[in-house]
Amino acid sequence: MKQLARFTTECDWFSTTGSDLLAQLPPGVDIVLDPSGPHPLRMSPGLWTPDAQAPAHHFPAPWMDPMSGLVPHRFDVLAHHGDRQAPAVLRWDGEDHDYTVTADGPWGRVTGRGTDSFEALVRVREQIEPAGWLLGVNGARRDTWPSGMCRGMGGFLVYRLTPHQRLSGADRIQTFHEAPREALATIDEQIRFEQQWNATP
Incomplete structure (x- = not known):
């Protein structure tokens, strides 16, 4: 819960597996990691599909590579x-x-x-x-x-x-x-x- 509190104050929340989350995302909806930090990372669910190519808007954080x-x-x-x-x-x-x-x-x-x-x-x-x-x-x-x-x-x-x-x-x-x-x-x-x-x- 402290990890969640990095980004927000008290709020509703739920937990699920990564595969379930990806399956529930509507088309065109991406995932953002660490949105409040200095290096937010936007990722497309298509990155996890076979032979997927990283979209143009996918900018890795500096430490990813x-x-x-x-x-x-x-x-x-x-x-x-x-x-x-x-x-x-x-x-x-x-x-x-x-x-x-x-x-x-x-x-x-x-x-x-x-x-x-x-x-x-x-x-x-x-x-x-x-x-x-x-x-x-x-x-x-x-x-x-x-x-x-x-x-x-x-x-x-x-x-x-x-x-x-x-x-x-x-x-x-x-x-x-x-x-x-x-x-x-x-x-x-x-x-x-x-x-x-x-x-x-």
Whole structure:
């Protein structure tokens, strides 16, 4: 419900499957994702039919095509271990819900795999956190988590969560961009924060 509240105040709502929604749409009616955000996305139901061609009015959001170069495949970041810090390199690759993230640093090289780049990053963090290392990126902040839409677009954006505040497009930040040491947390701490945020009215 908090995802719905990003776009509107209290309102009537219903839930259904994507296939049912597409079947119920009258001809000529499109779907708009994130209409109140800075990158609204209009999609035609024809995109889901075999051999469909994208209509002229279909403008993907900037993060939908990471291969376009808008999301670099390499990020030089800092890794933190207590009061120590060390350089590290993150690389991602993948598409179609199959992503890998590789991290080179004081721990050597580790690789994680997931259905989006955020999940692949979590798999990397699972391997280096037992040794005390935290990656200095937004995807490893205590107060960030990706929405379902962000994950469906590859996981390159996360939302910065503020207790008792609705999300807006201004809260979206890039998963692999630098984050300050004081904002970082373990995976468990990040999950607990997101659960607490979801539980607040």
